[in-house]
Amino acid sequence: MDALLEVRDVTKSFGAVAAVQGVSFALHAGEAHALVGENGAGKSTIVKMLAGVHRPDTGTLAVDGAEVDFAGPADAKAAGIAVIYQEPTLFPDLSVAENIAMGNQPLTRLRQIDRRAMNANAERLFTRLGVRIDPARPARGLSIADQQLVEIAKALSSEARVLVMDEPTAALSGVEVDRLFAVTRALRDEGAAIMFISHRFEEITALCQRVTIMRDGRHVCTEPVADLTVDDMIRRMVGRDLSALYPKQEATIGETVLEVEGLSREGVFRDVSFTVRAGEIVALAGLVGAGRSEVMQAVFGVDRYDSGSVRFLGRKLKPGSPRAAMAAGMGLVPEDRRQQGLVMELSIERNVTLPRSRALAKLGLLFGGVERREAASWTQQLQTRLGRLSDPVGTLSGGNQQKVVLAKWLATGPRLLIVDEPTRGIDVGTKAEVHRLLSTLAARGLAVVMVSSELPEVLGMADRIVVLREGHVAAQLTRAEATEESVMYAAMGQPS
């Protein structure tokens, strides 16, 4: 078989993190090829290398058997590779035809843009795809599905032969998915190679001939889809040894601290209910985009919700007010440390005491180094490695920054701590420290909600797991019931 595109033993690292290690596979003409793996398995990095955004550290890409080296997206495009992203990036104020012709506009003899040729070309492409979109209308206001079709038309107009589709169906309705698949099948049968990334197995079995499975940046296998059951695929995606240590301590489960009832927000999450009790670690699991962070941000009040209620120690919490949540005894260690967790330019001590400065003030004034004493005590307890407390917090390493965020919220003496991806982007040693800390705190009676995309972390730390899928609670599992497979099944919408 002739390989249209080959990925040969590529490796890509970001800092100390190896995102992709020694991955090889080939895409053939007339083939739809699925790429699957957990969050963080390295799929996106592969896509970005194919798109010319990242360059492999080692290994090569080959088109038609010849090695290529993409200096940028333009090179990838010239080699005939087009990428359709989950959220297309059209120019909203240009017409559909202009978007398709972008960078490649037909010219009249006077070197003016030939609008008529441009529109006719777009019309021809849409006919070929069998869809009806007015080429003259502006791209603004097109549905996501239509925007993707415009992107596909754009790919066709540049004579792309490899179409990489990065979770194209995530935001589509059933009918739209069917239409996208019809178009994709037609292109495949015309001899294009399709790389299809999706978390939905029914789509993979419906569309693809072969599947490549990745795990932790490594290539697990490439096999015909027909030879694998969904079970096989999931096992291979998650199948890793649970050797990493999660120091789970036994805690006495106490009174109910948080009750979330029917929480909904239009288009983000719907009818989410769960409870958290003192001493309990509840994990919110699910795929990226399942609405986990959004739910917890609404609970804490930094975001709004449309309906439902949040009760804290039996009392209804004022919606949309982080201050009320804090006063009640809640803390949130957010997902995005740099943008939400810390004020990078401010000193370590100011960051630690930011939510608490009111309580530290005497007669409304902050004098005599109360902030420094407070910050020193908490950063020492968490064994934060730092120079001076007056240094900007941005000078610390990621792990120590995370400790500052934890110190900041622990200093408020919370009854419930929400931690969103508490160990993302921090080194293994600090990771274990954070796990130990959360465990100890729970054993002392703190209620913890942990949002995490790392299954071992979820399984190792949680007493209970609430699995979200597409904005609603797909399953609630006890520690005993939870396995990597059962959580993944629930997260991906497969019956277990």
Add this chain to the structure above:
Amino acid sequence: MSEVRRRLASWDSIIIALTVLVLVVASVGVPNFGTSRNFTFLVLDLMPIVLVALPMTFIIVTGEIDLSVASTLGLTSSLMGWFWNNGLSIETIIPLCVLVGAMLGAFNGFLVTGLGLPSLAVTIGTLALYRGLAFVVLGDGAVADFPWNYTGWVTGTIGGGAVPNVLILIVALALIFGVVLHATPFGRSLYAIGANAQAAHFSGIRVARTKFWLYVASGAIAGLVGVLWTLRYSSARADNGSGLELAVVAAVLLGGVSIFGGRGTLPGVLAGVVLLAALQNALRLQDVSGQALNIVTGALLVLSVLLPNVASSIRATWHRRRLRQAAAS
């Protein structure tokens, strides 16, 4: 390395040193600069700038701006004349003008925080709007017959000595604003808002509400300065204080407040105001022309923005070099 960095980073300490230097050199080298009479004039001249600069510092620290202050001043001055012509007592007029200023500020605050409009655009708009209204109220005329005991207090000195009465007001307000900015939870929250509004929000700080009240404060102080300005020149006019906003913003930036928010100190700003005023005063005593004064002011402002940037790019180069050395070894 870190010592140099620390020094470069605290621009406000440089500006304070520079201000002291200018004051000393001018006292020694410029005839009449050090006289008590000149001191009185110097204080009266910098009064409107320094007072308006206090809330302006707060606003710029949060990453916003208020360019409508001079027009607020003009409108309250016009209203003061109009109220006086309509027979209100001066004791009623003064608080009323401060209140009107606060309301004009609240309108700015509503547009910026309630509707989420950019403060630069909003306050350029109200700069024109409020000045226009000032002319509607009073036209081209002036009202001059304010009671002598009030106008005399503003221009007078304590016990007929060298210390102007208004200096008490300036010192009192500067102390209040300085303590609030540097030693209260509210002040801490302003820096957090300016440096990262999202993180501030996640820390339970009420970002919009805080900014709203800053605009109210800015308007109220501008209203108060409208009153003081009117009494000082004994003249309520619609064009009072034209262009003052630029002098204020210049002084605040010169004082080391970052236009992007999150950085700056009130002592730095006070030094910036004094530096600008003293320099202008000294040059004027030397018979330097008005245009030349503008050139000096403008150059100082550009330098104040340029130097911290140069300093930080030097820092970045050092940092890169250090990383390369670390990688090589």
